[in-house]
Every structure is written in C-alpha cells, then in structure tokens.
C-alpha cells in the first residue's frame with residue numbers, strides 16, 4: 001500500500017475531530033472522500049500532510065511503508081505527498097510565476113505540457129491567490145499540486161465553485177496526474193466524477209468516523225441519492 005492510516009485520532013482546537021479512522025490507498029488508485037460539512041474531511045487530509053494546527057493523539061500513518069506520523073510536512077512533500085488546499089493562504093508580493101519557478105526548481109520541469117489543462121495566463125503576474133475568484137483558486141491549486149509530481153495528491157474539493165468548462169479541464173489535469181500518482185479527492189457534489197477516467201474506492205466520514213468504505217460505483221450513487229443518513233450498514237459499505 002502507498003498510504004496506510006491506522007486508527008487515527010486527531011484533535012483540533014481542543015476537540016477530538018477524527019475519532020479512529022483507518023484508510024489504505026494503493027499505488028495509482030483514486031479514492032473519493034465524502035461527508036457532511038464539519039465531519040473532519042479537511043482535518044484528515046491535514047493530518048496526512050502533517051500540517052500545523054492539528055494534534056495527532058493516537059494511531060499512525062505509513063507512506064510507502066515508512067512511518068510518517070511525526071514527520072514535518074516538508075519531509076512528507078519530499079517523499080511524494082502533495083495537498084491542494086480548500087482555503088489556501090493569500091501571499092502578497094509573491095506572484096504565481098515566482099511560485100511556479102520555485103516549484104520547478106525543486107521538482108524539475110513538468111513532464112507534460114500543462115498549458116491547455118489549466119488556464120492561468122492572466123494570473124501569472126499577480127500575487128498568489130490575492131483577489132483570485134473561487135474557480136481561479138481551484139485551478140491554480142491543482143496546477144501547483146501537479147507541478148510537485150506527487151506520488152499521492154490530496155485534493156480538497158477541487159470541484160466546488162468551478163464552471164462546467166473548467167471542470168472538464170480540471171478533470172483532464174487530474175487524469176494526467178492519476179497516470180503517475182494516487183489521488184484522494186474530497187467532493188460534495190461529485191461534479192468532478194463525470195470527468196475522471198478511473199475511480200477505485202469511496203469513503204464516507206460522519207462526525208470523525210468512517211461510516212462507509214467501498215467500491216465507488218456502489219457508494220457514490222447511494223450518497224448522492226440518499227445523503228448520509230442510513231448509509232452505514234448498507235450493502236457494499238464496510239466500516240473501519
């Protein structure tokens with residue numbers, strides 16, 4: 001397995017937010033993560049990436065067989081983890097071009113021509129995320145994630161607030177990434193699913209617990225049609 005999360009418990013702001021979650025993602029697999037607002041999806045991604053502001057209480061995280069539970073984020077990034085942020089910081093005085101140049105210096109030039117995948121030309125000389133529209137932030141975050149050539153990309157709501165045309169482009173960008181990487185994607189609407197070539201598994205988090213994990217083609221329609229109530233215990237839903 002590329003990623004193994006074992007019985008993880010995480011606190012944020014003094015409260016236990018993740019209450020015993022386990023999750024395994026294999027090489028070149030795409031997994032979907034769903035769940036109500038405030039259920040702990042972003043917190044789980046932050047814990048996997050090792051970001052500040054959360055506190056791991058128990059459990060452990062293995063990446064490529066190595067225990068990374070206590071490793072700092074820059075070490076995880078070097079090992080091949082990358083995260084696209086739901087609410088990225090705005091960075092005044094540093095342009096998007098500066099950031100792209102720095103990522104390329106660290107990770108090398110991209111293998112593919114990404115010019116058509118994400119439309120960012122008008123943003124290049126503007127400070128990162130300062131005054132960007134919601135959809136522009138998503139596109140730029142996806143691009144910056146791809147440029148890091150991750151082995152596992154953690155994508156937090158790439159499809160929220162993105163128009164149909166850009167959704168198609170983001171889907172293509174994610175398919176390109178999926179040829180070389182594993183993906184863990186949070187989505188509320190499932191809007192991106194239509195454009196993804198391959199999805200392997202889906203997971204549902206409610207109140208910090210994984211109430212359902214299974215094949216995406218069984219789980220996702222259940223959630224989109226019925227919501228989260230009563231999904232636990234349904235056929236095809238494993239808990240863990």
Ligand SMILES: Nc1ncnc2c1ncn2[C@@H]1O[C@H](COP(=O)(O)OP(=O)(O)OP(=O)(O)O)[C@@H](O)[C@H]1O
Nearest residue numbers: 012013017035036037038039040041042043044053
């Ligand atoms: N640093 C923090 N301090 C206090 N509470 C926090 C902190 N981080 C997260 N929380 C709380 O933890 C809960 C889970 O937050 P999280 O961002 O993981 O939810 P989510 O599932 O990503 O929701 P959404 O779908 O709205 O993005 C929320 O109730 C949130 O207010």
Ligand SMILES: [Mg+2]
Nearest residue numbers: 041042043086
């Ligand atoms: Mg979130």
